[in-house]
Amino acid sequence: MKQILLSTISLDAKGQDPLHRQLFLQLRNAILRGVLPAGTRLPSTRLMAKDLNVSRNTVLNAFDQLMAEGYLSSRAGSGTFISDQIPDELLSKEGTGSSTSPLERDFPLSHQAEDLKKSSDSKPYHNGPFSPGLPELEQFPFGDWARLLARHWRRPKREYLTGNPVGGSLELRKALSTYLAQTRAVKSDPEQILILSGSQQALHLVVKAFANPGDPILMEDPGYPGIRNTIIGAGATPVPIPVDDEGFSLEAAKAMNTNARLACTAPSHQYPLGPTMSLARRLDLLNWAKEENRFLLEDDYDSEYRYTGRPLSSLQGLDTDQRVLYVGSMSKVMFSGLRVGYLVVPPDLVDMFLALRRDMDGHSPVTVEPALADFISGGYLSGHIRKMRILYEKRQAVLLKLLQDNCGTELEVEPQEAGMHLVGFIRDPHLKDTAVEQLCRQDGLLLRALSTFYHGEHPKNGLIIGFAGTPVEQMPGLVKRLAQHIKTAREMT
Amino acid sequence: MKQILLSTISLDAKGQDPLHRQLFLQLRNAILRGVLPAGTRLPSTRLMAKDLNVSRNTVLNAFDQLMAEGYLSSRAGSGTFISDQIPDELLSKEGTGSSTSPLERDFPLSHQAEDLKKSSDSKPYHNGPFSPGLPELEQFPFGDWARLLARHWRRPKREYLTGNPVGGSLELRKALSTYLAQTRAVKSDPEQILILSGSQQALHLVVKAFANPGDPILMEDPGYPGIRNTIIGAGATPVPIPVDDEGFSLEAAKAMNTNARLACTAPSHQYPLGPTMSLARRLDLLNWAKEENRFLLEDDYDSEYRYTGRPLSSLQGLDTDQRVLYVGSMSKVMFSGLRVGYLVVPPDLVDMFLALRRDMDGHSPVTVEPALADFISGGYLSGHIRKMRILYEKRQAVLLKLLQDNCGTELEVEPQEAGMHLVGFIRDPHLKDTAVEQLCRQDGLLLRALSTFYHGEHPKNGLIIGFAGTPVEQMPGLVKRLAQHIKTAREMT
Numbered sequence: 001m002k003q004i005l006l007s008t009i010s011l012d013a014k015g016q017d018p019l020h021r022q023l024f025l026q027l028r029n030a031i032l033r034g035v036l037p038a039g040t041r042l043p044s045t046r047l048m049a050k051d052l053n054v055s056r057n058t059v060l061n062a063f064d065q066l067m068a069e070g071y072l073s074s075r076a077g078s079g080t081f082i083s084d085q086i087p088d089e090l091l092s093k094e095g096t097g098s099s100t101s102p103l104e105r106d107f108p109l110s111h112q113a114e115d116l117k118k119s120s121d122s123k124p125y126h127n128g129p130f131s132p133g134l135p136e137l138e139q140f141p142f143g144d145w146a147r148l149l150a151r152h153w154r155r156p157k158r159e160y161l162t163g164n165p166v167g168g169s170l171e172l173r174k175a176l177s178t179y180l181a182q183t184r185a186v187k188s189d190p191e192q193i194l195i196l197s198g199s200q201q202a203l204h205l206v207v208k209a210f211a212n213p214g215d216p217i218l219m220e221d222p223g224y225p226g227i228r229n230t231i232i233g234a235g236a237t238p239v240p241i242p243v244d245d246e247g248f249s250l251e252a253a254k255a256m257n258t259n260a261r262l263a264c265t266a267p268s269h270q271y272p273l274g275p276t277m278s279l280a281r282r283l284d285l286l287n288w289a290k291e292e293n294r295f296l297l298e299d300d301y302d303s304e305y306r307y308t309g310r311p312l313s314s315l316q317g318l319d320t321d322q323r324v325l326y327v328g329s330m331s332k333v334m335f336s337g338l339r340v341g342y343l344v345v346p347p348d349l350v351d352m353f354l355a356l357r358r359d360m361d362g363h364s365p366v367t368v369e370p371a372l373a374d375f376i377s378g379g380y381l382s383g384h385i386r387k388m389r390i391l392y393e394k395r396q397a398v399l400l401k402l403l404q405d406n407c408g409t410e411l412e413v414e415p416q417e418a419g420m421h422l423v424g425f426i427r428d429p430h431l432k433d434t435a436v437e438q439l440c441r442q443d444g445l446l447l448r449a450l451s452t453f454y455h456g457e458h459p460k461n462g463l464i465i466g467f468a469g470t471p472v473e474q475m476p477g478l479v480k481r482l483a484q485h486i487k488t489a490r491e492m493t
Numbered sequence: 494m495k496q497i498l499l500s501t502i503s504l505d506a507k508g509q510d511p512l513h514r515q516l517f518l519q520l521r522n523a524i525l526r527g528v529l530p531a532g533t534r535l536p537s538t539r540l541m542a543k544d545l546n547v548s549r550n551t552v553l554n555a556f557d558q559l560m561a562e563g564y565l566s567s568r569a570g571s572g573t574f575i576s577d578q579i580p581d582e583l584l585s586k587e588g589t590g591s592s593t594s595p596l597e598r599d600f601p602l603s604h605q606a607e608d609l610k611k612s613s614d615s616k617p618y619h620n621g622p623f624s625p626g627l628p629e630l631e632q633f634p635f636g637d638w639a640r641l642l643a644r645h646w647r648r649p650k651r652e653y654l655t656g657n658p659v660g661g662s663l664e665l666r667k668a669l670s671t672y673l674a675q676t677r678a679v680k681s682d683p684e685q686i687l688i689l690s691g692s693q694q695a696l697h698l699v700v701k702a703f704a705n706p707g708d709p710i711l712m713e714d715p716g717y718p719g720i721r722n723t724i725i726g727a728g729a730t731p732v733p734i735p736v737d738d739e740g741f742s743l744e745a746a747k748a749m750n751t752n753a754r755l756a757c758t759a760p761s762h763q764y765p766l767g768p769t770m771s772l773a774r775r776l777d778l779l780n781w782a783k784e785e786n787r788f789l790l791e792d793d794y795d796s797e798y799r800y801t802g803r804p805l806s807s808l809q810g811l812d813t814d815q816r817v818l819y820v821g822s823m824s825k826v827m828f829s830g831l832r833v834g835y836l837v838v839p840p841d842l843v844d845m846f847l848a849l850r851r852d853m854d855g856h857s858p859v860t861v862e863p864a865l866a867d868f869i870s871g872g873y874l875s876g877h878i879r880k881m882r883i884l885y886e887k888r889q890a891v892l893l894k895l896l897q898d899n900c901g902t903e904l905e906v907e908p909q910e911a912g913m914h915l916v917g918f919i920r921d922p923h924l925k926d927t928a929v930e931q932l933c934r935q936d937g938l939l940l941r942a943l944s945t946f947y948h949g950e951h952p953k954n955g956l957i958i959g960f961a962g963t964p965v966e967q968m969p970g971l972v973k974r975l976a977q978h979i980k981t982a983r984e985m986t
Contacts (some may be wrong), residue, residue: 017675027807069805070772085773107786108754109726109845113702116848127655137654142646150643150859153635161622161630161828182510197690201854209606213706226855233852261601279563280578293600312562313521335654339858352602355609359726360853361694362719365832367642368860 011052020061021053023273027062031071031082034303035392038084042072075184111213116233127469129478130271130440130447132421133302134469135332136388144380166354168195168342168364175376176342183382184300186326188344194353195364199301199329199341203230203264206325206343210262211236218256218263220248222453222460224271226301227264240456243270247277250285262295267315267419268303271452272284274465276417277312282315289323296324304385305468306418309391322346330372332386332420332468339369353446367371392420399467402479410461410486413445420468423450426461431486433461439485445478504545512547513554520555524564524575531577535565546618585896604706620962622971623933623940625914626766626795629881637873641864641956653859655893659847661688661835661857668869669835676875677793678810679819681837687846688857692822692834696723696757698849699790699818699836703755704729710757711749713741715946715953717764720757725843733949736763740770743778743967755788760808761796762911765946765957767911772779782816787818795825798961799911802884816840823865825913825961826878831861885913885961888968892960895972903979904956913961916943919954923986924979926954932978938971 009026030036042048044061049056049156063080066072072079094155109117127134152160160169167173173190180186180193196202203226211217215234219227221240229237239260241251247270253263265285267277277285289296298315316326326344334340357363375381396416403413403424410423410431422424426433433449440447450462502519504512504596523529531811534539542549556573559565567573595885601612620627621960645653653662666683673679673686689695696719705711706728712720714733724731732753735742740763746756758778758888760770770778782789791808809819819837827833838846889909896906903924904917919926926942933940943955963971 058871083772086776105841108703110701110703110705110708112705113845116852117845134655137651141653142649146643148645149646152638153639153642154633158630161567161633162627197854197858200852206711208603210601210603212603212605215603229852233849259766279576283579295600336855337654337657337859339855348598352606352610356606356726359609359693359699359722360834361690362829365690365858365861366830367832368858444794459960 003132009052011054014059015239020058020065021485023052023054023062024065025060026122027066028069028071031086033065034319036082038082038086040082041078042080042082044079068389075279079345086381112233112235115235116229127445128444129470129474130465130467130482131469132444132448132464133332133336133468135335135420136469137335139387139391140335141380141384145371145375148374148378148380149368152370153367157370160370163385164363164366164369166358166363167191167350169192169366169373172369172373175340175373178327179376179381180314180328180344183304184328186315186344188326189347192344192347192350193346194343194345194357195369196227196341196343196357197339197361198328198331198336200226200230201357201360202301202325202327202341202343203227203297203299203339204233205353205360206262206327207231207234207236208356209349209352210295216258216260218253218260220265220270221456222272222450223264223455224266224301224456226407226455227297227299228455240385240454241281242456243273245273245274245275246281248281248285250281250288254288262297263289264297264299265315266301268312269306271299271301272448273423274416274419276312277315279312279318280314282318286315286319286323290321294323295360298324298326298399300328302419304333305389305392307389308415308417316344322348326350327443333388340368340370340372354373395467395470395472398472399465399470399475399479402475405467406479407481407486410483421464421466423462424465426463428490429461431461431490432493433463435489435492436463436486440482443481443485445482445485447482502545504547513551513558516545516547516555517558520559521562521564524559524579529575531575531579533575534571535573535575537572545690548598548845565578590885600740605726605728608728609722612679621937621939622963622967623938623958623960623975624962625941625957625959626825626829627959628828628913629884629962630828632880632884633828634873634877637772638864638868641873642869645705645863646860650863653863653900654682654924657856657859657862659851659856659872660684660686660843662859662862662866663864665866665869668866670728672869672874673807673819673821673837676797677821678806679837681819682840685837685843685849687836687838688855688862689834689850690832690858691824691829692792692820693719693723694850695818695820695834695836696720696790696792698846698853699724699755699820700724700727700729701849702842702845703788709751709753711746711753712948713763714760714949714978715765716757716948717759717794718946719789720792723788733947735949736766736768738768739774740768741774741778743774743781747781755790756782757792758808759792759794761793761805762799764792764794765914765941765943766916767912769805770808772805772811775805775811778831779808779814779816783814787816791819793819793821795912797826798882798885798913800882800889801908801910809837815841818842826874826881831865833861833865855871857934881961888963888965889915891965892958892963892972894970895968896958896975899972899976900979901975903983914957914959916954917958918943920958921983922954924954924983926956927957928985929979932981933975936974938975938978940975 002311009107012023015022045056045059049059071083072080073083121142172195177188177190177192207230209425215236216237216239217231217236217242220243242252247267248265300314314322329341330338400415412427413422413424416422433451448464450464451459504515508515538552542552564576565573566576613784617847663683665688666686669686670681670683700723704727708729709732710724710729711732711734713736721731735745739760740760822834823831893908905920906915906917909915926944930942941957943957944952
């Protein structure tokens with residue numbers, strides 16, 4: 001036994017772990033591998049220390065831990081033994097190191113987990129040329145941002161460290177409340193704002209608050225897939241409402257005669273088609289919600305970038321009956337990795353939403369909040385947005401012209417009043433947008449197929465092509481590649 | 494009409510908003526307040542520009558936006574009018590400014606929202622003397638931390654900004670995988686780790702993955718309220734399992750003959766009572782899970798701080814059948830405002846958990862990830878933990894002695910092998926821990942009543958008293974105040 005042990009154990013005085021830890025791990029491994037079988041008597045600590053040329057304390061320390069974890073047992077007067085309480089199955093396995101490979105097995109997941117597994121977009125988050133919603137990143141003022149971050153974290157305020165409110169720091173909520181009032185005519189006390197980890201969490205919370213399993217929820221068709229998946233994930237049923245040239249068709253919703261208590265809409269800039277809802281329809285929508293006791297989720301995802309006219313006031317700002325849940329995000333005006341979105345809720349729903357948020361992930365992380373509050377209040381954000389608006393307007397114009405010139409026979413493209421992407425409708429009904437998407441994706445062009453944003457019947461065929469994150473110098477080459485992929489897709493049909 | 498208009502409007506050339514924006518907002522207000530009723534004809538832009546002493550473009554700009562939003566309409570040849578499409582109810586309200594007060598109303602929330610609203614702990618996150626789980630904050634190496642943060646954000650890598658994986662950056666997952674293998678004998682490939690916004694999100698995801706509404710889920714009694722609320726929030730039923738001197742009573746769980754597919758346990762340091770599960774019971778528990786197709790949620794919330802013996806290996810590290818979902822957090826070893834926790838899952842559950850996480854809030858925020866990866870790999874974290882372990886051991890000893898000396902007749906307190914709090918059992922069955930808690934809370938001493946951690950019958954009466962975040966110099970005075978509150982509570986009974 002002594003011989004086996006010594007050949008197994010090799011201690012390195014200069015190793016990362018202390019000697020007793022090395023000894024513990026190697027003995028444990030030897031036990032788990034069956035090198036030291038149950039019942040084996042170990043040499044005395046004094047003897048082992050001498051053989052291994054370490055101090056007796058090192059051996060005692062290792063033995064103590066093995067004893068505490070149940071690998072060893074001692075019998076009075078007769079020494080220390082390998083425990084016989086370790087089941088056989090454990091013994092034949094590696095006790096340390098990396099994991100084993102996936103098992104082939106069936107087991108019961110929740111219905112929600114099964115549904116989400118099926119519905120979830122398995123594509124990784126990845127951005128590149130033509131990605132819709134990808135902002136310009138090279139021109140973001142990272143110098144200012146790093147400075148604001150570091151300023152707060154060299155000597156952080158104590159309350160940032162542990163006591164952050166569930167809905168985010170009051171400082172940031174105040175800055176946002178002012179910003180939203182000025183730019184979007186959103187009416188809010190800071191207490192009505194929840195700072196969340198992205199607009200996806202806001203959508204998730206709102207759906208969770210209003211939907212029981214099986215309930216219908218109205219959403220625009222085509223619409224944002226993140227909403228559809230969230231509705232499905234909550235066990236509810238997304239009910240597609242057609243989009244006309246003013247967005248969400250209230251007429252269609254009324255004709256449906258549904259008892260859905262929540263309707264999701266993007267009135268400022270419908271996603272992905274782009275129309276803006278008129279004031280008249282906004283008022284009708286609010287009135288419908290009031291009369292029929294429904295709530296409206298207003299997804300205001302990119303209305304900071306408007307090129308024609310001025311931004312229309314938000315639905316929330318017109319609401320006189322506290323029916324609107326307003327969702328916004330810093331992903332488009334800063335960058336999505338920041339994971340900051342926000343939800344503005346009616347005063348009587350604040351506590352309920354705080355309870356839901358607390359359950360979901362505790363409270364808002366503090367690392368970015370003080371810096372972000374300064375970034376907004378100090379005018380850095382609005383300065384950056386102004387700059388980007390001019391840049392994106394130019395990029396849209398250049399891309400539009402290139403598409404019309406190079407792909408005009410295949411695509412019908414109109415200028416967009418707002419946002420970060422163009423919509424190119426495919427003229428030929430036999431040419432599939434998904435085929436073009438796939439060819440483009442293989443080539444690193446991350447436009448999206450319009451038909452995949454539909455969940456009702458009769459999807460339209462088209463391409464959602466982002467322009468905001470792509471420099472104009474690159475556009476001619478990229479559009480040529482796109483034209484080639486369209487041609488290839490046509491030849492394949 | 495011209496007179497009314499001019500008395501209403503006041504433009505400030507030095508104001509924050511441009512003049513056309515000021516004019517737009519003030520006209521809009523006047524319309525919404527009924528100062529300018531529907532059908533009113535506006536003066537020509539030329540005339541109005543002259544009267545207001547601004548350029549005609551300013552007025553045109555303001556009119557354009559009012560027109561776009563539907564507040565104005567123009568009739569060919571007869572000028573511009575206030576629209577009659579604005580409903581009366583809107584007109585009498587303020588169009589801008591802060592929100593109205595909460596409504597008194599009934600409306601249908603989801604069952605989950607109703608349940609969570611009821612069960613949620615409404616106490617704000619707040620920490621102070623005796624808060625369980627509050628770490629020492631003054632001695633955190635914020636200089637290093639701010640430097641690591643700023644280093645990455647002055648010139649961030651492009652992939653941090655938009656393309657972060659749903660489960661967190663590979664860099665951080667690698668650092669954590671190594672750290673967990675070394676300190677907790679957790680076996681994981683980095684891909685099995687999800688970086689989440691705190692351990693609460695991990696608990697939430699695991700419960701969501703396994704529980705359908707109505708399903709039973711086993712949890713320790715007493716146990717962590719965050720788990721209980723999450724189970725209730727998912728519409729499932731928490732089933733209390735008694736805790737004995739080895740923690741989760743497997744015997745009791747077996748006797749219950751339940752079909753619960755998930756059992757939640759904190760084997761390294763049961764919360765809040767503190768026992769450590771023996772190796773024998775760990776192996777039995779794993780075997781039970783395997784034989785009966787159940788899963789185990791291992792909550793390893795503070796086992797970095799162990800004062801007696803060495804940390805026992807995690808349940809996850811002993812598991813040979815991929816039954817364990819391992820949850821940990823940076824809240825105790827760094828600070829809770831960081832909002833970083835992690836979940837280690839079996840390989841065949843990775844995709845499902847990524848789908849659930851993606852639905853819940855998209856992906857992991859990137860702001861802290863690169864800095865945290867460096868903080869772990871660079872040894873800052875383990876250095877800080879070593880330092881804190883010595884400090885907390887001292888603090889525990891001092892607090893224990895003070896409690897025994899000053900409150901020994903009322904409280905039975907034993908040393909804890911691990912963690913950040915002591916448990917003082919109240920000797921007198923008539924003295925209520927909640928009464929003591931309330932008196933202490935009013936005085937800023939944030940200990941917790943043990944009975945509130947129970948959800949089954951026969952709760953024990955005691956006080957959960959944190960020592961980690963309280964300097965020893967302050968302890969004598971704090972314990973005197975505690976002794977006084979116990980005395981007062983006694984006099985009230």
